[in-house]
Amino acid sequence: MSLRTHNPTTQAAPLGAYSNGVSAPGSGRWLHVAGQVGVRADGSVAPDVAGQADAAWQNLLGVLADAGMGVGDLVKVTNYLLSAGDLADYGAVRSRHLGTARPASTLVIVQALARPEWRVEVEAVAWHA
């Protein structure tokens, strides 16, 4: 495991389940995961934020697995929500899937996603030796 986390004590600690920085050597394999949304395998969309978050993270983990990687290989995740009011529901699902993994993370609230019923999108960069 050659991922290193960077959380200098000269600044405020991360405000959640992430690291301020994560680095990896270039000698491994890098995976970029497209923005994953709450669409289930059967094409249905989960009705609420928690359900969409769970489906989106399951999709993300499925792409990682297809590349021979797992949650511990995540270097960076970027999270898009439609309302700051969805943060608690989203964060709970995300933390459950992350376990002890602490990728770098950015979260922004955007105006919309590609379809009006989607409320959660998460993309990722991962690395494996």
Added chain:
Amino acid sequence: MSLRTHNPTTQAAPLGAYSNGVSAPGSGRWLHVAGQVGVRADGSVAPDVAGQADAAWQNLLGVLADAGMGVGDLVKVTNYLLSAGDLADYGAVRSRHLGTARPASTLVIVQALARPEWRVEVEAVAWHA
């Protein structure tokens, strides 16, 4: 060509001209392309979404070319639009430029770009052995 696409059949297929994941070995060269907008070489801005999309993608391909890369080297693109109503126009232009390339992709609708007349922005990560 050492790019691999990852579209596990245990989840919904990609909903457009992209892959759910793309991976590459670290041993090549990585290019990060700044957000490209619909500003033409002469400084003018195309008037509509299709025109801006075309100019932005030509700009993106120009940066790839400057790095000795092409559309087939795209690993990830991130697309920013101002309205979900622009998706069809944007997607048609993007698909034409992508050809058979299927990079990972994220698309979000944001409130604005740096200048009010800009309606399309696309950034990218690419890799070449």
Added chain:
Amino acid sequence: MSLRTHNPTTQAAPLGAYSNGVSAPGSGRWLHVAGQVGVRADGSVAPDVAGQADAAWQNLLGVLADAGMGVGDLVKVTNYLLSAGDLADYGAVRSRHLGTARPASTLVIVQALARPEWRVEVEAVAWHA
């Protein structure tokens, strides 16, 4: 120093302190920096955009330093603001911290960040041989 900048003259020059593309070999170390905001080491939030921008950039540079990197190692930055009216204040602070560095850059205006008092967020990818 093996970073290369890509600014083809066949398109409009960068409209600020950035490059249209930056590439690096895969043989070094890659750092992904989480979205940094204007929270100071003591947990307080700077009151205005310029202050938040300065704190966010100091945080970003602190994470780079923790990974043995500096501003000259930045490959890509992604900047999130809440209003295009904040561009001038943000850009001035950013330019001061960048010095002669010219990473690739994307800037978008989003609806909100994770907390209502935050007005600036910047994330980065950096590389060092």
